[in-house]
Amino acid sequence: MKRLSKAVTVLVVAMVILVSPVSVAHTQVTPGISEAYAYTASQALSYTFDNYLVNNGVSKKKKKVYKKKLKAAVKSLKLAKKANRFQKFTAIYRYIENNVTYGRTKTCGAYTAYAALVGKKAVCQGYACLLYDMCKQAGIPCKIILGKAWTGSKWGSHAWNIVKFGKKWYNVDLTWDDDTSSWNYFLKSQKKFTDHKRDKQFSTKKFNKKFPMTKGSYLIKAKTATTVNVNPGTTTTLKLHTSQTAKTLKGCRTTWSAGSGVTLSNATNTSVQVHTGTSGAAIVKAVNKDTGQTVSFRVNVKTLGLTNASSNSVLLGVGESTTLTAAYSSPVSSQSSRNISWTSSDPAIVSVSGNGLSATVKALKGNGARYVKITATSRLSGETTAFYVAVSDYTYLNDSQITTEAKEAAAAKTTLTFSSEVYVSADDMKNRVGDVAFEITRTKYKNFTFYEYTVDFNR
Helix, strand or coil: CEECCCCCEEEEEEECCCCCCECCCCCCECCCCCEEEECCHHHHCCHHHHHHHHCCCCCHHHHHHHHHHHHHHHHHCCHHHCCCHHHHHHHHHHHHHHHCEECCECCCECCCHHHHHCCCEECHHHHHHHHHHHHHHHCCCEEEEEEEEECCCCEEEEEEEEEEECCEEEEECHHHHCCCCCCCCCCECHHHCCCEEECHHHCCHHHHHHCCECCCCCCEEECCCCEEEECCCCEEEEEEEECCCCHHHCCCCEEEEECCCEEEECCCCCEEEEEECCCEEEEEEEEECCCCCEEEEEEEECCCCEEECCCCEEEEECCCEEEEEEEECCCCCHHHHCCEEEEECCCCCEEEEECCCEEEEEECCCCCCCEEEEEEEECCCCCEEEEEEEEECCEECCHHHHHHHHHHHHHHCCEEEEEECCCCCHHHHHHHHCCCCCCCCCEECCCCCCEEEEEECCC
């Protein structure tokens, strides 16, 4: 028999034969505990049992070496500068993860905190013991739990820890979190720890009353919606929170990143401002630097529905000008509506000037009635809408102008050349100007429904 203290005696019944199946759920071989301890439920309640497990069987000489290294390890973490218990605990957790590998050494064994800290190799019991002892040095309530874990094919002997934050206790399994990109067994509730079964001594009513477990795991979560739809050129704020509200759990460190199309500013551990550019979608990620947990947000930048408010095809004579107007189908601010650029595909033929939803185009010279493309581009959403301006080599006349000009030409017996979107037949022209001899040459262009006329009244 081995004595824990005057108050607690533990009977070593037998050595447990460690199982070594390949786990489908974990990269570790099945962790084990060194002995099948005969202990009572009341003994499981006591930290004396934890203290016994820490370096059970380790010589006094080795324990002296261990205590020296333990003090140096805790000192190296500079825990006094950490903001709260969460940051202190994650520093210890990360230290063990970075400095201990799963296995055993001939000189140090595998089941003790000594094996983990000095030999730098241990199985689950060694991990759990070192975590308990380092937390004890840092003043963080922590306890070792013995039981079994599901390996993917069978239950195997295992050890892990519970740690206290606020008024509740959380499960942690550093053995299974070692060498992983994220900690999947970090600060978990019982409901999220179903592949672990405690020995019955750790499941009694007295134990659960003394070490009440949290109902919710510690996770960073999205406080705002994970999918947001916003207008281009606007700013929105994304927020995080932890699943627990205890102040000790608010010490997470978060990094933010974003895909193309948006920029980030004013990033904190719990929020970030997102500035949207042109329309499209971008993914914004928040990563807990301590645990590797990730929350993704999708920012959908809406289209504004830029379209034509005036006719998309215009015929002008040389020297004439007109106004083109665009519009948004979605509501935008007046400032946003002015954020429009206008361009001409051939500014030597048709010039364009404008700022906002309207622009003035002017026909500078004829181009055989081939069209010039005028493009309005939203600087907010990147959307475009197009207008087409054709320039006739002749004067453009509307319906009433045709009659007036034709009468004047007929009276003067001259030739009238003009272009128009109005179709005028020979009979129609006679009705307009009287019975005067003339000829009409009519041309219809593919891109627009307009015509060019040469009317000779000199006969």
